[in-house]
Amino acid sequence: MSPKKSAATAKTSFSRRDENAYLALKKGEERKLEAYCREYMDFLSAAKTEREAHDLAVAAARAKGFRNLDECLAAGKPLEPGTKVYRSCRGKTLFLAVVGKKPLAEGLHIVGGHTDSPRLDAKPNPLYEDGEVALLDTHYYGGIKKYQWVALPLALHGVVVKTTGETVTVNIGEDLADPVFVITDLLPHLGKDQAEKKLAEAIPGEGLNVLFGSRPSPDTEEKDKVKHRLLGLLHERYGIVEEDFVSAELEIVPAGPARELGLDRSMILGYGHDDRICAYAGLRGLLDLTETPEYTAVVLLCDKEEIGSVGATGMDSVFFENSVAELLALGGEARQELVLRRCLERSRMLSADVNVLHDPNFPDVSSPNNAARINHGVAIAKYTGARGKGGSSDASAEFMAEIRRVFDAAGVAWQMAELGKVDQGGGGTIAMFLARYGMDVVDCGVGLFSMHAPWEVAGKLDTYMTYKAYHAFFADAR
Numbered sequence: 001m002s003p004k005k006s007a008a009t010a011k012t013s014f015s016r017r018d019e020n021a022y023l024a025l026k027k028g029e030e031r032k033l034e035a036y037c038r039e040y041m042d043f044l045s046a047a048k049t050e051r052e053a054h055d056l057a058v059a060a061a062r063a064k065g066f067r068n069l070d071e072c073l074a075a076g077k078p079l080e081p082g083t084k085v086y087r088s089c090r091g092k093t094l095f096l097a098v099v100g101k102k103p104l105a106e107g108l109h110i111v112g113g114h115t116d117s118p119r120l121d122a123k124p125n126p127l128y129e130d131g132e133v134a135l136l137d138t139h140y141y142g143g144i145k146k147y148q149w150v151a152l153p154l155a156l157h158g159v160v161v162k163t164t165g166e167t168v169t170v171n172i173g174e175d176l177a178d179p180v181f182v183i184t185d186l187l188p189h190l191g192k193d194q195a196e197k198k199l200a201e202a203i204p205g206e207g208l209n210v211l212f213g214s215r216p217s218p219d220t221e222e223k224d225k226v227k228h229r230l231l232g233l234l235h236e237r238y239g240i241v242e243e244d245f246v247s248a249e250l251e252i253v254p255a256g257p258a259r260e261l262g263l264d265r266s267m268i269l270g271y272g273h274d275d276r277i278c279a280y281a282g283l284r285g286l287l288d289l290t291e292t293p294e295y296t297a298v299v300l301l302c303d304k305e306e307i308g309s310v311g312a313t314g315m316d317s318v319f320f321e322n323s324v325a326e327l328l329a330l331g332g333e334a335r336q337e338l339v340l341r342r343c344l345e346r347s348r349m350l351s352a353d354v355n356v357l358h359d360p361n362f363p364d365v366s367s368p369n370n371a372a373r374i375n376h377g378v379a380i381a382k383y384t385g386a387r388g389k390g391g392s393s394d395a396s397a398e399f400m401a402e403i404r405r406v407f408d409a410a411g412v413a414w415q416m417a418e419l420g421k422v423d424q425g426g427g428g429t430i431a432m433f434l435a436r437y438g439m440d441v442v443d444c445g446v447g448l449f450s451m452h453a454p455w456e457v458a459g460k461l462d463t464y465m466t467y468k469a470y471h472a473f474f475a476d477a478r
């Protein structure tokens with residue numbers, strides 16, 4: 001793409017997809033970029049599950065004056081331009097809004113990302129003993145390459161809910177003083193048969209058993225002495241018994257914080273960039289608004305994207321629609337179904353999800369002129385899908401032009417992206433679930449190396465430009 005310099009593009013030094021945007025980065029902007037990336041890394045290190053991301057987002061929003069929408073309704077608080085509210089779905093999915101100057105029926109500006117990431121979930125009956133060690137049986141969540149999850153330090157995050165209703169929060173393996181966990185792999189000396197298997201079959205799903213302990217209890221006649229002692233430790237520390245695993249959500253994730261990557265510190269290595277990197281950018285883009293926007297600005301932080309956006313907390317549920325209806329109710333328009341429909345249809349959305357970067361280690365899978373390049377800016381995907389755009393929400397040319405205008409005017413470095421060569425595969429996002437209301441939607445986010453691996457790679461410039469892009473979209477008056 002080689003756009004002619006128009007009045008709009010003349011304002012910015014960016015928007016050339018064939019140039020690394022670091023080359024045009026000004027000193028003052030570099031300081032903002034580094035500060036933003038440090039704050040993002042702190043968030044990413046602390047938010048390793050959808051619940052943790054939700055709670056951190058609520059705390060950050062409350063500190064900026066956001067109030068619970070349901071409580072505002074109960075208190076009869078009126079809906080005025082500048083009102084800041086949030087609404088939670090089961091402590092996992094979050095809706096945040098800053099009410100704009102225009103009526104809601106004129107539509108919303110939405111940035112929607114997801115906060116769940118590929119991981120291993122403990123099964124409902126996870127703890128067992130075999131070969132004088134205790135293990136946690138897992139069921140993986142999302143699209144993982146199973147062989148990547150062995151022989152690396154793992155942490156255990158989640159909640160256990162007792163029948164009394166008390167919720168116990170678990171977080172083991174992040175503090176340097178904590179123990180970590182691991183899934184063992186076969187030594188190469190005895191790996192002849194394993195090495196001949198296909199990559200996808202070398203480590204089977206049922207082989208992802210987390211090593212949990214090895215010291216037997218001398219105080220029991222039971223056969224499983226290691227398990228017995230571990231249950232004692234769990235009871236001591238958390239007051240839980242074995243049956244409580246049934247009402248738990250325990251996620252096994254890579255242990256340790258996000259780190260700067262590269263001798264030049266130009267990248268970030270972290271677990272769960274997909275999609276907390278876009279979710280955080282949307283959240284910050286909203287929280288950092290200094291003036292009341294023209295259009296009501298909404299951020300959606302969704303759960304369950306990695307398994308198809310299903311369930312009550314997934315984007316395929318009506319939680320978003322209900323939340324907009326509640327917002328209308330706050331403005332006294334509760335009974336007007338037509339207002340809700342108009343609001344949704346006239347809305348615009350950036351589907352905030354990650355894309356793939358052209359990787360010199362795997363050059364054959366990307367389409368050379370349409371692949372995102374590291375540090376060329378936020379990656380816009382007109383369509384996603386697979387094999388003939390199947391399952392995609394293809395953004396209209398008109399909306400693409402709007403987005404170009406907004407990003408250029410704000411000095412956002414952006415590039416076009418396509419998820420791999422046409423017949424190679426593909427992917428989907430939450431775009432289609434919002435597009436069905438008739439609104440304009442386009443996919444737009446950070447390109448990654450090693451997407452869905454335990455440790456994913458993002459360029460700092462892309463990380464920052466994505467935040468800047470979402471912020472500009474919220475502030476845009478059209």
Ligand code: MN
Pocket residue numbers: 114274275305353354
């Ligand atoms: Mn994603």
Ligand code: MN
Pocket residue numbers: 274306452
């Ligand atoms: Mn994903």
